[in-house]
Amino acid sequence: MNQEEAQKMIEELRKAINYHNYRYYVLDSPEISDAEYDRLFDRLVELERRYPQLVTLDSPTQRVGALPLEKFGTVRHSLHMLSLSKALTEEEFLDFHRRVKDFGGVSDEEIEYVVDPKFDGLAVELIYRQGSFVQGSTRGDGFVGEDVTLNLKTIRSVPLRLFPQETPFLIEARGEVILNRSDFEALNQKREREGKPLFANPRNAAAGSVKQLDSKITASRPLNMFAYGIGLIEGKTLETHYQVMEYLKKLGFRVNEHTKLLRTTSEVIEYYHQMLELRKNLDYETDGIVIKVNDFSLQRRLGELQRSPRWAVAWKFPAQQETTVVRDIVVNVGRTGALTPVALLEPVEVGGVTVSRATLHNEDELKRKDVRIGDTVIVQRAGDVIPEVVAVVKSKRRGKERIFVMPDRCPVCGATTVRLEGEAAIRCTGISCPAQLKENIFHFASKGGMDIDGLGYRIIEQMVDKGLISDPADLYFLTKDDMFRLERMGDKLAQNILDSIVRSRKPPLSRLILSLGIRNVGEHLASVLAREFGSIDNLRKASLERLVEVKEIGPVVAESIYAFFQDPKNLSVLDKLKRGGVVFGEERKAVYTPLKGRTFVLTGGLSSMTRSQAKERIERLGGRVSPSVSGKTDFVVVGENPGSMLPDAQRLKGRIIIETEVKGMI
Numbered sequence: 282m283n284q285e286e287a288q289k290m291i292e293e294l295r296k297a298i299n300y301h302n303y304r305y306y307v308l309d310s311p312e313i314s315d316a317e318y319d320r321l322f323d324r325l326v327e328l329e330r331r332y333p334q335l336v337t338l339d340s341p342t343q344r345v346g347a348l349p350l351e352k353f354g355t356v357r358h359s360l361h362m363l364s365l366s367k368a369l370t371e372e373e374f375l376d377f378h379r380r381v382k383d384f385g386g387v388s389d390e391e392i393e394y395v396v397d398p399k400f401d402g403l404a405v406e407l408i409y410r411q412g413s414f415v416q417g418s419t420r421g422d423g424f425v426g427e428d429v430t431l432n433l434k435t436i437r438s439v440p441l442r443l444f445p446q447e448t449p450f451l452i453e454a455r456g457e458v459i460l461n462r463s464d465f466e467a468l469n470q471k472r473e474r475e476g477k478p479l480f481a482n483p484r485n486a487a488a489g490s491v492k493q494l495d496s497k498i499t500a501s502r503p504l505n506m507f508a509y510g511i512g513l514i515e516g517k518t519l520e521t522h523y524q525v526m527e528y529l530k531k532l533g534f535r536v537n538e539h540t541k542l543l544r545t546t547s548e549v550i551e552y553y554h555q556m557l558e559l560r561k562n563l564d565y566e567t568d569g570i571v572i573k574v575n576d577f578s579l580q581r582r583l584g585e586l587q588r589s590p591r592w593a594v595a596w597k598f599p600a601q602q603e604t605t606v607v608r609d610i611v612v613n614v615g616r617t618g619a620l621t622p623v624a625l626l627e628p629v630e631v632g633g634v635t636v637s638r639a640t641l642h643n644e645d646e647l648k649r650k651d652v653r654i655g656d657t658v659i660v661q662r663a664g665d666v667i668p669e670v671v672a673v674v675k676s677k678r679r680g681k682e683r684i685f686v687m688p689d690r691c692p693v694c695g696a697t698t699v700r701l702e703g704e705a706a707i708r709c710t711g712i713s714c715p716a717q718l719k720e721n722i723f724h725f726a727s728k729g730g731m732d733i734d735g736l737g738y739r740i741i742e743q744m745v746d747k748g749l750i751s752d753p754a755d756l757y758f759l760t761k762d763d764m765f766r767l768e769r770m771g772d773k774l775a776q777n778i779l780d781s782i783v784r785s786r787k788p789p790l791s792r793l794i795l796s797l798g799i800r801n802v803g804e805h806l807a808s809v810l811a812r813e814f815g816s817i818d819n820l821r822k823a824s825l826e827r828l829v830e831v832k833e834i835g836p837v838v839a840e841s842i843y844a845f846f847q848d849p850k851n852l853s854v855l856d857k858l859k860r861g862g863v864v865f866g867e868e869r870k871a872v873y874t875p876l877k878g879r880t881f882v883l884t885g886g887l888s889s890m891t892r893s894q895a896k897e898r899i900e901r902l903g904g905r906v907s908p909s910v911s912g913k914t915d916f917v918v919v920g921e922n923p924g925s926m927l928p929d930a931q932r933l934k935g936r937i938i939i940e941t942e943v944k945g946m947i
């Protein structure tokens with residue numbers, strides 16, 4: 282092969298690699314296997330090695346990172362990179378809309394908005410001359426940013442060459458570099474194993490990765506970029522923001538699938554609420570939506586305030602993270618005797634809920650995060666999970682903060698504590714520790730368990746303290762006179778609680794199994810066991826070998842189930858439950874599991890049943906319900922009236938079905 286032929290070959294390989302890279306990282310729909318892609322790539326590397334004079338800066342081989350820099354250069358943005366003014370409520374969004382009308386001198390009908398999620402990452406600008414990526418920078422102070430060209434080159438969704446059909450002479454693309462949640466988790470797990478400090482959230486991890494002097498480190502992080510606008514452009518005329526987004530897509534940029542053109546404020550409000558719901562299922566973090574006036578001439582008429590334009594606004598979601606001060610650290614003793622350190626906080630609103638306690642998980646976490654009494658900390662709430670302390674704001678330390686040491690005795694019963702090998706938890710060894718007993722009974726009576734309405738923690742606490750009950754089965758022998766010994770217990774309340782106890786005697790088997798509090802048996806395994814064994818008596822008789830045979834049960838879990846049913850104390854509680862009238866499930870020989878091996882994700886409200894009912898029914902038929910969409914999802918169930926979310930959900934993995942369909946299936 283002569284040089285001319287090599288040049289031709291190299292060009293073809295680059296084109297093919299760029300295209301397949303685009304299919305994979307931008308469209309998320311590859312056309313060839315990873316192995317085939319690697320073969321193309323290796324061929325290019327080999328040719329470029331033989332003909333180093335043919336290597337160009339925009340070759341796909343240049344994504345691997347270069348030699349470390351001493352420091353970053355600076356880049357002056359040709360057009361100021363603005364920030365966004367914020368709206369926190371619907372009212373404030375409507376105020377924004379009113380200003381658009383007043384300053385723009387337009388009516389409601391003349392305004393169109395482009396809306397997209399507000400990505401929580403790092404803003405960057407990418408300059409392309411004649412289709413080649415030449416320089417990339419961070420936003421910096423809006424006027425001057427840092428030159429992170431080498432780092433941005435390593436990001437697979439950043440095109441190094443634009444698709445040729447419509448390449449302008451010059452374009453400055455703007456967007457956000459992000460790290461997916463799942464990649465963030467994996468990165469932190471790896472760092473934990475290596476004993477490195479963890480990132481507090483995906484945004485910090487993304488920003489830290491882009492601002493690396495060593496681009497090889499950036500290359501090792503699976504970053505992503507969403508393009509959301511442009512700076513300067515030469516050689517192409519565009520009149521609306523939506524045209525810009527379509528154009529960016531054609532050039533090969535990754536544009537978010539939820540970007541939409543909307544015509545009325547009520548559509549925008551609906552979009553906000555849909556995104557608020559949908560964000561839980563997205564693998565990247567969004568902290569609001571961005572609303573931009575579509576028409577450029579109207580944008581120009583509206584102009585800018587000091588730092589932000591009058592034609593755009595960020596309508597934020599309620600924050601999931603806040604900072605506050607740790608007043609004290611206490612220890613909570615759980616159902617299994619595990620001692621959990623808990624931070625008592627200066628109350629703070631997080632995502633619309635006041636948070637005054639946050640878990641510190643265990644001794645190792647406490648040490649790793651180095652949380653001290655008096656520290657300023659970042660707390661986080663995600664959905665229904667218990668709030669947690671994410672990180673300490675070390676710059677706020679004044680030297681008076683106190684280190685907390687885990688106690689060597691149980692704070693509730695005074696028994697010694699132990700930490701078993703390979704376990705993160707320190708446990709209380711007291712066999713009659715009242716804390717464990719109370720938590721145990723609370724778990725037994727909770728919604729996912731026997732579902733005894735009205736039996737809250739305070740009441741259970743009193744029942745235990747007054748000696749009315751000493752295990753869950755005692756509940757079924759309570760009398761009204763017993764109830765009257767509790768504080769503030771009237772006739773009606775006592776009767777209601779006794780009625781709910783009686784009603785709870787015929788639970789679905791899976792909930793009965795869950796309520797027993799067998800170590801390592803959560804909601805899902807409880808359903809598996811119910812399906813597999815059909816009754817408590819069968820489960821009780823199961824040998825260790827028989828348990829391990831069940832597909833989803835590993836040796837550790839099998840051991841803890843087996844041990845549970847060997848313990849004479851547990852067996853006597855089971856007998857007492859039976860005597861108290863609790864039904865242990867009938868023997869069922871053939872179980873009908875048509876949904877076996879299928880994974881469902883439920884989103885939005887269903888109209889004919891609650892989500893937990895739907896979940897229970899799907900699981901009874903052998904299916905699995907998972908909280909978020911992944912490669913393993915078979916069906917995404919969208920409730921009735923999904924509005925404009927349906928086309929969005931359609932681009933997610935898995936098949937979309939609506940409520941009536943899933944009802945048909947179950």
Ligand code: IVH
Pocket residue numbers: 363364365366397398399400401403404405420456457509510571590593595
């Ligand atoms: S448009 C003037 N769209 O928000 C409009 N910005 O506060 C300029 N951001 O630093 C930005 N997602 O990094 C726009 N979909 C989106 C965005 C977005 C996140 C960030 C951007 C900027 C900050 C402005």
